[in-house]
Amino acid sequence: MADLNNLISPFFLNDKEIRKVIELLFFSYRDFTSGPDKILEKLNFGRAHHRVIYFVGKKKNITIKELLGVLKITKQSLSRVLNQLVNERFIIVSTGIDKRTKKLSLTQKGEDLENQLSTIQIDKIKKVINKFSEENINGFKEILYDMIETDNKKIFQQIND
Amino acid sequence: MADLNNLISPFFLNDKEIRKVIELLFFSYRDFTSGPDKILEKLNFGRAHHRVIYFVGKKKNITIKELLGVLKITKQSLSRVLNQLVNERFIIVSTGIDKRTKKLSLTQKGEDLENQLSTIQIDKIKKVINKFSEENINGFKEILYDMIETDNKKIFQQIND
């Protein structure tokens, strides 16, 4: 049955080729995050700090709850990371109209770091993108989007208004 | 200057669009690993165990050194994970022709688990792939490959002979 499945599958989606996709995702994702990791290390930050900085930069005045919804971690986990970023003046907190909520924004220092980190990844993507057609790039994005679970697709849409 | 850059850049690679790619990679990769994670949890294993099982399954008789080269972790880190997998009979160790080396392989139990984990990811990719053209899929793979650093491209080639 599995063999039959392989026979009727076009080459580009037989199991052997699909396993390559698994590996490509693993290696490419690892290399994609390694650049920022090096910069963060000097500041004694980790990838968790990067994610917070990224999404606070993306959505100004994001609340704790919204941020937790994007990151899908517990507030206890966020707490340590966020407190460090606030204490070291990368992020500034203000109170929302609903006084229970807090709004997070990057300071200038935070924006500078965000820029430094994102530039590495943006440049990496630009370099790659220049070698491919618009069709390829759009296909790439659509495939990635398709791989996201429904709930997270909504979150992706939300942070992109 | 940045504005000019945006103006002369085609829409599909301006910074705003590229940031979406960053997010797509983040969300899709997270969802891609979440399925196996749930199964591993029941066995008190983590993603590190998955990676070991995956690459031992991929390359039968892989040595410790080769495995470390793929995973890019220290032997101390591998040690704990690998010992658990050996103790619980998912992986079997034998001595190489060079008697300093050890060769790792999956047991039947290990293969069963490997299959269970990989099937989730393979099915996920199959589902996605069926919605796209062969050109899109090949483009997707080529872009991912292009995002990998030179050294790791070599490793990718090695494990795929």
Add this chain to the structure above:
DNA sequence: TTATTTAGGTCAGCCATATTGACTTAATTA
């Protein structure tokens, strides 16, 4: 043949990132 290198292992301690559970405060809403 001796010296060096290589493959692998181990002990100890440390750090980052995550978890669960219990509990608190303050503000909003029903």
Add this chain to the structure above:
DNA sequence: TAATTAAGTCAATATGGCTGACCTAAATAA
């Protein structure tokens, strides 16, 4: 007024990494 919500905190635990130091056995080079 009661219930819910947003946020915070304390404590304990797990996982997955790291560095450094040190060891054994086997292969290779001088």
